Amino acid sequence: GQQVMQIPQYQHVQEGEDFTTYCNSSTTLSNIQWYKQRPGGHPVFLIQLVKSGEVKKQKRLTFQFGEAKKNSSLHITATQTTDVGTYFCPGGSNYKLTFGKGTLLTVNP
Amino acid sequence: KAGVTQTPRYLIKTRGQQVTLSCSPISGHRSVSWYQQTPGQGLQFLFEYFSETQRNKGNFPGRFSGRQFSNSRSEMNVSTLELGDSALYLCASSREWGQGYEQYFGPGTRLTVT
Numbered sequence: 001g002q003q004v005m006q007i008p009q010y011q012h013v014q015e016g017e018d019f020t021t022y023c024n025s026s027t028t029l030s031n032i033q034w035y036k037q038r039p040g041g042h043p044v045f046l047i048q049l050v051k052s053g054e055v056k057k058q059k060r061l062t063f064q065f066g067e068a069k070k071n072s073s074l075h076i077t078a079t080q081t082t083d084v085g086t087y088f089c090p091g092g093s094n095y096k097l098t099f100g101k102g103t104l105l106t107v108n109p
Numbered sequence: 110k111a112g113v114t115q116t117p118r119y120l121i122k123t124r125g126q127q128v129t130l131s132c133s134p135i136s137g138h139r140s141v142s143w144y145q146q147t148p149g150q151g152l153q154f155l156f157e158y159f160s161e162t163q164r165n166k167g168n169f170p171g172r173f174s175g176r177q178f179s180n181s182r183s184e185m186n187v188s189t190l191e192l193g194d195s196a197l198y199l200c201a202s203s204r205e206w207g208q209g210y211e212q213y214f215g216p217g218t219r220l221t222v223t
Contacts, residue, residue, distance in 0.1 A: 033211060042199055043152070045211040088152070095164040097142070097212065099152035 003098060004032075004091035012106045019076045021103040023089035032072045033092070034063060037102070038085040046074075081107050110135060113202050113215035121221045127188040130218045134181050134202030141183040142212065143175060146197040155198075158183055159205070187220075195222045 004025045013019050023032065031050045035043040047056055049065035049072060056063045060083075062075045076083055088102040114133045122128050134141050143155040154167040158177035175185040181202075187194055197219050201212035 042214040042217055043201075043212075045213065048211060095140075095142075095157045095159070096154050096167070098154060099144070101151040 004029075004089055004100065006089055006100055006103055008103055009101060010104050010106075012108065013079050015081060015107050015109050016078050019079050019083070019105055021074050021087050021089075021105075023072045025070050025091060028069050029072075029091065030069075031092075032065060032089055033097075034072075034074055035088040035090065035099075036085050037088065041085075043088060043099075076105075079105070079107050081109050083107055113200060113213050115198075115200055115215040115218050117218060118216065119219045119221075121223060122190050123223055124190055124192060126190050127186060128190060128220060129184055129186045130198055130200075130220075132183045132185075132200035132202075132215060134183070134200075135213055138202035138204050138213070139181050140203045140205055140210075141177055141181065142201045142203075143183070143185050144199045144201065145169070146199060146217070147195075152199070155185065190222045192222050195220060 004023050006023045031048055033048045034046040036046055037043040047063050052069050053067045054065040060077045064073045072089055084107050086102040086104045088099050090097040090099040116131045140159045142157040144152050145155055146152045155169055156166045156175050157164050161177045172188045177183045197217045199214050199217045201214045203210045203212045
């Protein structure tokens with residue numbers, strides 16, 4: 001499947017601080033999906049981006065798809081303890097999603 | 110709409126035994142994927158099934174196998190269990206592969222091999 005590199009691997013923030021995680025691919029992506037997995041839980045689909053330069057918002061979460069469709073970012077404004085978890089941006093092709101290790105976000109209350 | 114269900118939720122097996130895990134997808138979903146999740150390797154793709162056909166397989170030994178039934182329910186089997194097979198096994202369903210079809214994950218089966 002398509003390999004998507006995600007950084008950082010870990011991020012610890014104080015509650016109220018902003019947080020951003022980045023995904024980069026060496027090849028052009030047809031689309032990119034974002035998932036969140038809470039500790040002890042299973043991955044939950046957040047959003048899918050399809051168009052070049054697309055920006056979508058879900059409350060405090062802002063998702064962007066790069067103009068060249070090779071990178072994406074997730075920005076969380078004013079983090080809360082409920083944002084804790086691992087965020088994934090899997091690459092996909094040929095009926096296979098390659099998740100990688102994601103970005104683990106921890107929030108200090 | 111009921112979510113993806115997996116049975117059993119927890120399982121303890123002994124090295125050398127075999128195990129079968131079951132996954133029932135969301136009604137109407139025909140694609141089922143399986144993943145193995147461990148702290149060291151993260152979330153790794155095992156295989157994907159659609160209409161009873163395996164369309165892709167990850168880099169796992171032949172001890173890992175799966176199948177899908179005509180009602181889209183899927184099973185995966187691990188034979189000759191090894192300690193390293195201890196993991197959370199997740200299945201995910203979607204309507205079809207491709208743009209616009211997100212995956213819905215089940216709660217997983219936690220397998221411990223002793």
